[in-house]
Amino acid sequence: MSLDTGSASAALVRAATSETRLARSILIVVALGFVVLFLLLPLATVFIEALRKGPAEFVAALGDPETLSAILLTLTVAGIAVPLNLVFGVAAAWAIAKFEFKGKAFLTTLIDLPFSVSPVISGLVFVLLFGANSALGPILQSYGIKILFAVPGLVLATVFVTFPFVARELIPLMQEQGTSDEEAALSLGATGWQTFWHVTLPNIKWGLLYGVLLCNARAMGEFGAVSVVSGHIRGQTNTMPLQVEILYNEYNFVAAFAVAALLALLALLTLVLKTALELRYSDEIAASRRH
Amino acid sequence: MAFRSSSRRRWQFRQPSVIPGFGLALGVTLTWLILIVLIPISGLIWRSSGLGWSQFIQLTLDPRTVNALTISFGTAFIAAVVNLVFGVVLAWVLVRYRFPGKRVIDAMVDLPFALPTAVAGIALTTLYAPNGWIGSLLEPLGIKVAFTPAGIVVALVFVGLPFVVRTVQPIMEEIDKEVEEAAATLGANRFQTISRVLLPGLLPAGLTGFALAFARGVGEYGSVIFIAGNLPYVSEIAPLLIIIRLEEFNYAAATAIASVMLLLSFIMLLVINMIQAWSRGRYGNVA
Numbered sequence: 001m002s003l004d005t006g007s008a009s010a011a012l013v014r015a016a017t018s019e020t021r022l023a024r025s026i027l028i029v030v031a032l033g034f035v036v037l038f039l040l041l042p043l044a045t046v047f048i049e050a051l052r053k054g055p056a057e058f059v060a061a062l063g064d065p066e067t068l069s070a071i072l073l074t075l076t077v078a079g080i081a082v083p084l085n086l087v088f089g090v091a092a093a094w095a096i097a098k099f100e101f102k103g104k105a106f107l108t109t110l111i112d113l114p115f116s117v118s119p120v121i122s123g124l125v126f127v128l129l130f131g132a133n134s135a136l137g138p139i140l141q142s143y144g145i146k147i148l149f150a151v152p153g154l155v156l157a158t159v160f161v162t163f164p165f166v167a168r169e170l171i172p173l174m175q176e177q178g179t180s181d182e183e184a185a186l187s188l189g190a191t192g193w194q195t196f197w198h199v200t201l202p203n204i205k206w207g208l209l210y211g212v213l214l215c216n217a218r219a220m221g222e223f224g225a226v227s228v229v230s231g232h233i234r235g236q237t238n239t240m241p242l243q244v245e246i247l248y249n250e251y252n253f254v255a256a257f258a259v260a261a262l263l264a265l266l267a268l269l270t271l272v273l274k275t276a277l278e279l280r281y282s283d284e285i286a287a288s289r290r291h
Numbered sequence: 292m293a294f295r296s297s298s299r300r301r302w303q304f305r306q307p308s309v310i311p312g313f314g315l316a317l318g319v320t321l322t323w324l325i326l327i328v329l330i331p332i333s334g335l336i337w338r339s340s341g342l343g344w345s346q347f348i349q350l351t352l353d354p355r356t357v358n359a360l361t362i363s364f365g366t367a368f369i370a371a372v373v374n375l376v377f378g379v380v381l382a383w384v385l386v387r388y389r390f391p392g393k394r395v396i397d398a399m400v401d402l403p404f405a406l407p408t409a410v411a412g413i414a415l416t417t418l419y420a421p422n423g424w425i426g427s428l429l430e431p432l433g434i435k436v437a438f439t440p441a442g443i444v445v446a447l448v449f450v451g452l453p454f455v456v457r458t459v460q461p462i463m464e465e466i467d468k469e470v471e472e473a474a475a476t477l478g479a480n481r482f483q484t485i486s487r488v489l490l491p492g493l494l495p496a497g498l499t500g501f502a503l504a505f506a507r508g509v510g511e512y513g514s515v516i517f518i519a520g521n522l523p524y525v526s527e528i529a530p531l532l533i534i535i536r537l538e539e540f541n542y543a544a545a546t547a548i549a550s551v552m553l554l555l556s557f558i559m560l561l562v563i564n565m566i567q568a569w570s571r572g573r574y575g576n577v578a
Contacts, residue, residue: 018481019481023481027380027383027388028384028390031380031384034381035400037425038445038448041418043414045414045417045418045424046410046413046414049414091320091323092316092324094316095317099305099310100306101306101313107320110324113332114328116506116557116559117510118509118511118512118556119510119511119512120533120549121510121552124335124545124546125331125332125335128334131542156327159327186309186311192311192312214404214405220407221409223409223513224530227534228537240407241408244409244410244413245409253417256413257413260407260409260410263409263410264406264410268405270405271398271399271405272398274401274405
């Protein structure tokens with residue numbers, strides 16, 4: 001904290017543990033300049049370009065049937081992928097945080113694995129698994145099951161890239177909380193499920209919401225992995241980010257930025273909720289804020 | 292492995308606990324992990340091992356592949372260096388100083404995590420294109436950013452920005468003021484205190500953030516492809532080359548490039564873990 005108390009002595013004598021006023025100003029200007037240049041300007045550009053030809057064009061662009069079906073598809077994919085990873089995340093955190101067992105560190109590393117894989121490779125692995133020249137491909141085809149270039153493929157790729165989010169948020173939180181609350185409930189005669197619903201879940205609800213928020217933002221915004229498995233069939237397998245790409249490459253900039261603006265609003269909403277959770281419930285979400 | 296005497300401690304998979312649900316929770320976790328992550332990744336490794344050693348080497352050493360990998364790793368490295376320098380300054384300003392709008396700036400640092408990469412890609416391209424706000428300022432100076440490797444660096448700086456800030460910030464908050472006071476009473480000026488006392492303590496966290504930003508940059512696709520220009524041998528990144536090979540139905544080449552990238556990112560992950568272990572041993576804190 002700076003020591004600008006306003007008293008004469010503080011103004012004349014700088015504390016030995018703070019920088020000169022000039023150094024401070026330079027550092028603030030450099031840091032803010034960097035933020036404006038790399039974060040605020042791109043964000044502003046999205047909204048300015050979307051509204052370049054007026055609100056009517058913006059609304060018209062969003063009313064396009066292909067864009068509407070992209071919005072619906074994005075909601076569908078995230079609506080399936082996020083709950084799946086929610087259940088997985090709670091199960092993984094329960095096993096890892098509440099018990100001591102061999103190979104726990106290794107299991108945690110494996111859960112983090114999707115974060116260190118390029119999104120394109122995350123899509124590629126499913127093409128290699130289910131594609132026409134894979135072992136499974138012809139079998140699936142003979143039964144008429146479509147995974148690639150269809151909704152199941154999009155869901156699989158999205159589940160893969162958002163795999164660690166919920167687990168990562170819950171594991172440190174539940175480790176911090178320990179097992180004494182659960183032990184008390186059990187000793188008072190609660191069943192396992194009762195303990196989970198009435199003791200554990202209320203303890204972790206804000207951390208869980210935090211994880212789901214980040215998981216959902218990534219699920220709706222994922223581009224690389226989804227792009228590989230989508231096949232880009234217009235009106236059928238284009239999610240919102242893919243629709244942005246298609247419209248942009250057709251020089252339909254207003255429409256591209258209109259869809260992009262919706263995604264940017266989602267990102268802003270995510271940041272607002274995330275910050276609110278961090279301020280309000282800092283003790284009830286994981287101490288580590290890294291992702 | 293069963294010992295006859297029950298008094299001796301047997302090898303146990305898990306320590307006894309009154310908490311129920313271990314089998315169910317671990318079962319769900321392992322099933323989901325194997326189905327979603329392990330089988331698909333093993334599939335990639337299986338397919339690349341099926342290529343045979345000589346074909347694998349030949350595909351990897353293809354000049355276009357080597358160029359794409361060099362561009363991906365080179366631009367990601369430069370972007371991570373930029374992020375290391377500015378990220379540490381930004382974290383310092385956020386932790387130590389008070390100024391209007393600080394809360395908002397702090398929250399905005401996470402924007403690259405929340406904003407879809409394709410949206411960032413088209414916004415940055417519009418800004419840095421020759422007729423864009425920033426591009427038109429740079430053009431008279433003869434600097435081209437969009438549709439050159441410099442554009443890739445700009446996109447990767449955006450994508451990697453939160454990693455350094457969010458890794459360094461918590462460590463900075465924990466710095467004991469007394470250390471700085473001790474340095475000052477021993478006659479160090481402020482610059483010496485920062486460069487000789489504070490920055491070395493931040494090194495492990497800084498390196499971790501750098502490595503995370505670098506690893507993310509190497510694999511990044513969505514924000515880069517719009518601004519890169521995607522000229523083979525000049526501004527074509529490795530993930531894009533994978534997609535190009537897939538579209539040509541050249542699965543062997545796509546698999547080979549992906550395996551090399553996967554191998555290199557595992558090495559990165561190992562390095563990050565080593566930095567953290569080293570830092571715990573040396574500084575006793577978790578980077």
